[in-house]
Amino acid sequence: MTVPKRIGKIRFGLISPQEYRKMSVVKIITADTYDDDGFPIEMGLMDPRLGVIDPGLRCRTCGGRPGECPGHFGHIDLIAPVIHVGFAKLIRKVLRGICRDCSRLMLLDKEKKMFLEQINTLVDLGQPTDDVVNKVFSEARKHKVCPYCGGPQKEIKFERPLAYVEDGHKLTPSDIRDRFEKIPDDDIMVMGMNPETARPEWIILTVLPVPPVTMRPSITLESGQRSEDDLTHKLVDIIRINQRFQENREAGAPQLIIEDLWELLQYHVTTFLDNTVSGVPPARHRSGRPLKTLSQRLKGKEGRFRGSLSGKRVNFSARTVISPDPNLSINEVGVPMNVAMELTVPVIVNSRNMEHLRKFVNRGPDKHPGANYVTRVDGRRVKVTDKNCGEVGEQLEVGWKVDRQLTDGDVVLFNRQPSLHRMSIMAHRVKVMPYKTFRLNPAVCPPYNADFDGDEMNLHVPQTEEARAEAEILMRVQENILSPRFGGPIIGGIHDYVTGSFLLTHGERRISRRSLMEVLKKFDISDLPEPAGEENGVPYWTGKQMFSQVLPKGLDLTFKADFCMNCPECKGENCENDAYVVIRDGQLLKGTIDAKAVGAFKGKITDRVIKEYDPTTASRFLDEMTRLALRGIMLAGFSFGIDDEDIPKPAADQIKDVTHTATDNVQKLIEAYNAGELEPLPGRTLDETLEMRIMQTLGKARDSAGSIAGRYLGLDNSGVVMAVSGARGSMLNLSQMAACVGQQSVRGERIRRGYAGRTLPHFKRGDLGAEAHGFVESSYKGGLSPIEFFFHAIGGREGLVDTAIRTSQSGYLQRRLVNALQDLEVNYDGTVRETRGIIVQFKYGEDGVDASRRDYASPEHVHRIIQKVLKEES
Amino acid sequence: MKKFAVQDHELVPSHVILSPEEVDVVLKEYGVEARQLPKIHINDPVAKEIEAKVGDVIKIIRLSPTAKKSVFYRLVID
Ligand SMILES: [Mg+2]
Ligand SMILES: [Zn+2]
Ligand SMILES: [Zn+2]
Ligand SMILES: [Zn+2]
Numbered sequence: 001m002t003v004p005k006r007i008g009k010i011r012f013g014l015i016s017p018q019e020y021r022k023m024s025v026v027k028i029i030t031a032d033t034y035d036d037d038g039f040p041i042e043m044g045l046m047d048p049r050l051g052v053i054d055p056g057l058r059c060r061t062c063g064g065r066p067g068e069c070p071g072h073f074g075h076i077d078l079i080a081p082v083i084h085v086g087f088a089k090l091i092r093k094v095l096r097g098i099c100r101d102c103s104r105l106m107l108l109d110k111e112k113k114m115f116l117e118q119i120n121t122l123v124d125l126g127q128p129t130d131d132v133v134n135k136v137f138s139e140a141r142k143h144k145v146c147p148y149c150g151g152p153q154k155e156i157k158f159e160r161p162l163a164y165v166e167d168g169h170k171l172t173p174s175d176i177r178d179r180f181e182k183i184p185d186d187d188i189m190v191m192g193m194n195p196e197t198a199r200p201e202w203i204i205l206t207v208l209p210v211p212p213v214t215m216r217p218s219i220t221l222e223s224g225q226r227s228e229d230d231l232t233h234k235l236v237d238i239i240r241i242n243q244r245f246q247e248n249r250e251a252g253a254p255q256l257i258i259e260d261l262w263e264l265l266q267y268h269v270t271t272f273l274d275n276t277v278s279g280v281p282p283a284r285h286r287s288g289r290p291l292k293t294l295s296q297r298l299k300g301k302e303g304r305f306r307g308s309l310s311g312k313r314v315n316f317s318a319r320t321v322i323s324p325d326p327n328l329s330i331n332e333v334g335v336p337m338n339v340a341m342e343l344t345v346p347v348i349v350n351s352r353n354m355e356h357l358r359k360f361v362n363r364g365p366d367k368h369p370g371a372n373y374v375t376r377v378d379g380r381r382v383k384v385t386d387k388n389c390g391e392v393g394e395q396l397e398v399g400w401k402v403d404r405q406l407t408d409g410d411v412v413l414f415n416r417q418p419s420l421h422r423m424s425i426m427a428h429r430v431k432v433m434p435y436k437t438f439r440l441n442p443a444v445c446p447p448y449n450a451d452f453d454g455d456e457m458n459l460h461v462p463q464t465e466e467a468r469a470e471a472e473i474l475m476r477v478q479e480n481i482l483s484p485r486f487g488g489p490i491i492g493g494i495h496d497y498v499t500g501s502f503l504l505t506h507g508e509r510r511i512s513r514r515s516l517m518e519v520l521k522k523f524d525i526s527d528l529p530e531p532a533g534e535e536n537g538v539p540y541w542t543g544k545q546m547f548s549q550v551l552p553k554g555l556d557l558t559f560k561a562d563f564c565m566n567c568p569e570c571k572g573e574n575c576e577n578d579a580y581v582v583i584r585d586g587q588l589l590k591g592t593i594d595a596k597a598v599g600a601f602k603g604k605i606t607d608r609v610i611k612e613y614d615p616t617t618a619s620r621f622l623d624e625m626t627r628l629a630l631r632g633i634m635l636a637g638f639s640f641g642i643d644d645e646d647i648p649k650p651a652a653d654q655i656k657d658v659t660h661t662a663t664d665n666v667q668k669l670i671e672a673y674n675a676g677e678l679e680p681l682p683g684r685t686l687d688e689t690l691e692m693r694i695m696q697t698l699g700k701a702r703d704s705a706g707s708i709a710g711r712y713l714g715l716d717n718s719g720v721v722m723a724v725s726g727a728r729g730s731m732l733n734l735s736q737m738a739a740c741v742g743q744q745s746v747r748g749e750r751i752r753r754g755y756a757g758r759t760l761p762h763f764k765r766g767d768l769g770a771e772a773h774g775f776v777e778s779s780y781k782g783g784l785s786p787i788e789f790f791f792h793a794i795g796g797r798e799g800l801v802d803t804a805i806r807t808s809q810s811g812y813l814q815r816r817l818v819n820a821l822q823d824l825e826v827n828y829d830g831t832v833r834e835t836r837g838i839i840v841q842f843k844y845g846e847d848g849v850d851a852s853r854r855d856y857a858s859p860e861h862v863h864r865i866i867q868k869v870l871k872e873e874s
Numbered sequence: 875m876k877k878f879a880v881q882d883h884e885l886v887p888s889h890v891i892l893s894p895e896e897v898d899v900v901l902k903e904y905g906v907e908a909r910q911l912p913k914i915h916i917n918d919p920v921a922k923e924i925e926a927k928v929g930d931v932i933k934i935i936r937l938s939p940t941a942k943k944s945v946f947y948r949l950v951i952d
Binding site for chain 1: 904905906910911912938940945946947
């Protein structure tokens with residue numbers, strides 16, 4: 001066994017030309033790659049000493065075969081030095097900081113000493129030295145005369161992308177290199193560099209390393225033609241220009257031509273390193289496609305770091321659009337037939353499952369549930385086809401492995417990005433279904449944060465018994481009903497589930513035997529409850545009785561519904577609004593079931609059931625509750641249309657009155673302000689006071705318009721039903737639709753931007769009135785005037801920008817947190833340790849308590865336990 | 875003038891140097907070597923005040939709103 005080694009330190013630096021030559025196995029002098037027989041040309045770009053990629057050949061450096069040989073660097077001697085683009089900024093800083101004659105850093109000795117001390121302290125502390133180093137350069141640049149040789153300094157202008165112009169003359173890379181070479185070691189240290197590992201002149205390249213062929217393999221097309229890697233193409237360019245440069249210089253070509261060639265060499269080396277430098281036209285392939293050179297291989301989403309190292313692709317996975325299916329259990333996922341026939345589960349043949357597996361193999365790959373591959377004991381893999389399936393089935397032996405297709409009941413992992421918390425990946429049981437989407441119960445949308453407007457999700461099939469067991473025990477949906485985020489149920493009713501329960505249980509809804517049967521027919525109920533009463537000799541049941549059918553026996557619970565109006569004095573069980581929920585021994589006696597009872601994030605009943613019973617009971621409750629709620633909403637009938645936003649004429653008139661009075665009042669406030677009669681609020685200027693009073697007046701107007709509309713919109717309005725039950729929307733949304741949209745704001749203030757002294761050119765300058773600063777008096781239903789519409793767009797845009805910024809910021813924060821915490825784990829002894837076994841916490845969270853089981857950390861559960869014990873004793 | 879003591883502040887939890895025997899018990903309980911314990915620098919104000927030496931293990935008892943008392947051990951380093 002190899003002993004794991006610990007990295008002592010990593011040092012970053014520059015490579016010197018000597019080192020480049022030392023690590024090189026061959027000097028590349030010709031741009032040709034392969035000869036006519038297809039063998040690599042010596043001292044060419046595919047020199048066999050650079051490593052091997054062709055099967056059958058051996059590396060001339062290490063003797064390794066393809067796959068064994070890591071590849072070896074070569075080098076090109078550049079005829080003239082060129083600048084390394086990555087250091088363009090550093091070169092500028094150094095050039096400006098050193099004397100153009102004696103190359104000394106233009107700082108006084110005592111300044112150098114001080115800066116060096118600061119840098120050394122920071123290095124000792126492991127802190128970045130950038131700030132001090134930048135200060136060094138900016139201080140040095142201030143000297144117009146060298147403090148050492150007294151030489152006058154000249155302004156150096158930097159011209160993008162890579163030109164340094166001094167006094168109208170362009171500095172050649174040779175000039176720059178000459179200056180850098182003369183910088184004394186002591187000065188280099190003050191610049192934050194270590195002269196041993198990073199001399200400034202090394203950023204001006206004189207030798208170019210040639211990467212091994214293993215990192216730029218050529219591929220042979222079907223036509224037998226070779227296609228070279230982008231890096232090889234670029235290296236060919238560099239060598240060609242280098243040769244031409246040399247020929248021209250030896251032939252004594254005019255300076256102009258030499259300069260042109262130098263530029264060209266610089267261009268090719270630059271694009272070899274980075275093909276997206278601004279101001280440098282990207283080098284292109286013959287087809288017009290920009291070449292992917294060194295920096296492009298590393299950078300970005302598909303680069304080496306994010307694409308190849310942090311990101312992994314896996315087999316046995318599928319991805320498609322999701323859609324809802326309320327008939328599925330929350331623990332299930334509907335998998336399209338096409339997917340089920342492609343994904344497989346490996347099963348080892350034994351004497352007991354042989355016949356069972358033989359049936360799978362015999363069906364072949366095209367008849368579900370079949371098998372796609374079998375692996376013999378000797379490890380040979382055979383693809384099961386329509387033709388050989390019968391034959392392979394007969395050959396089946398103990399010890400073989402059958403890759404059988406996914407069938408109902410298999411455990412799979414289901415995931416939706418962005419996977420921000422652990423409930424973003426949960427284990428579901430497969431249910432193979434027709435059509436092409438993954439199906440899930442809408443009650444599990446909240447943990448995934450999924451909706452069905454085109455969302456796609458991923459599915460993974462665990463391939464080992466351990467993985468399946470782990471998935472089933474730890475990751476099943478029912479094991480994740482309680483969120484560790486707030487200790488409550490994150491899974492529960494949404495939208496119509498809440499509306500349905502509300503409609504079914506609110507008040508004394510009477511249900512005939514026929515309707516009762518229709519609603520309950522899908523349930524496993526053998527005994528009907530006693531009818532609640534008789535009407536004209538016909539027995540009826542109540543919605544509350546029906547809801548009780550899905551409640552577990554023995555459940556006791558009392559709470560106020562979401563829909564509770566917070567009456568000044570709560571009448572408890574005798575609540576007039578039926579908002580006080582009383583459940584005794586699994587019977588809903590009083591109250592209405594709404595979002596507070598069964599909704600996702602709130603669900604008091606779900607919460608109680610899972611904490612007092614078990615996850616299985618809770619998942620059965622959720623399955624039955626959702627099914628009942630949908631039957632309930634279908635029984636009642638439910639729709640929302642544009643005319644649900646209509647309010648009667650008297651109400652509309654009243655609202656108009658209110659808004660007009662408000663605008664008038666604003667006008668009066670402005671007049672009072674102009675007349676100097678306005679009293680400033682404590683701690684506010686007069687202007688601020690006016691602004692606050694106006695906002696207040698208009699805010700009140702919107703609220704009272706809303707309450708007028710609310711008075712005319714009762715529980716017969718489906719919008720109101722959704723709002724009060726907590727299913728969707730709020731009374732504010734409704735009053736904006738029906739009564740008045742209200743003040744539009746940017747950063748919490750009335751809209752003020754636009755033209756000088758006014759928001760739009762046709763308002764008077766300094767007009768402070770309601771309509772000039774974005775008060776929308778109309779309702780959405782009534783329609784906005786063009787000006788109102790414009791202000792509304794301004795206000796709406798702020799929201800969009802906010803969300804965009806928030807998501808990107810929280811995404812970055814998440815990445816940093818994950819990177820910092822990913823190696824910590826809670827051990828069986830309750831300690832939190834990192835990979836080296838170093839203890840971070842002696843007890844997880846100081847108290848060793850699982851956040852999802854602490855019951856909101858409230859003493860409420862203690863009271864419940866006492867209550868329960870006392871009741872059992874009496 | 876009364877000497878200032880960090881330990882007197884109510885937000886500074888109690889720090890106690892463990893005897894070698896006690897250290898052995900702790901290390902055994904958690905199945906770790908001393909270097910796997912969290913560290914405290916010799917120049918830490920409290921470490922200085924209780925005159926801890928490099929290699930000592932300090933027991934820290936913090937007040938926790940959920941666990942009442944939460945015990946930590948830290949190895950003194952330089
Ligand atoms: Mg969506
Ligand atoms: Zn090799
Ligand atoms: Zn000088
Ligand atoms: Zn009430």
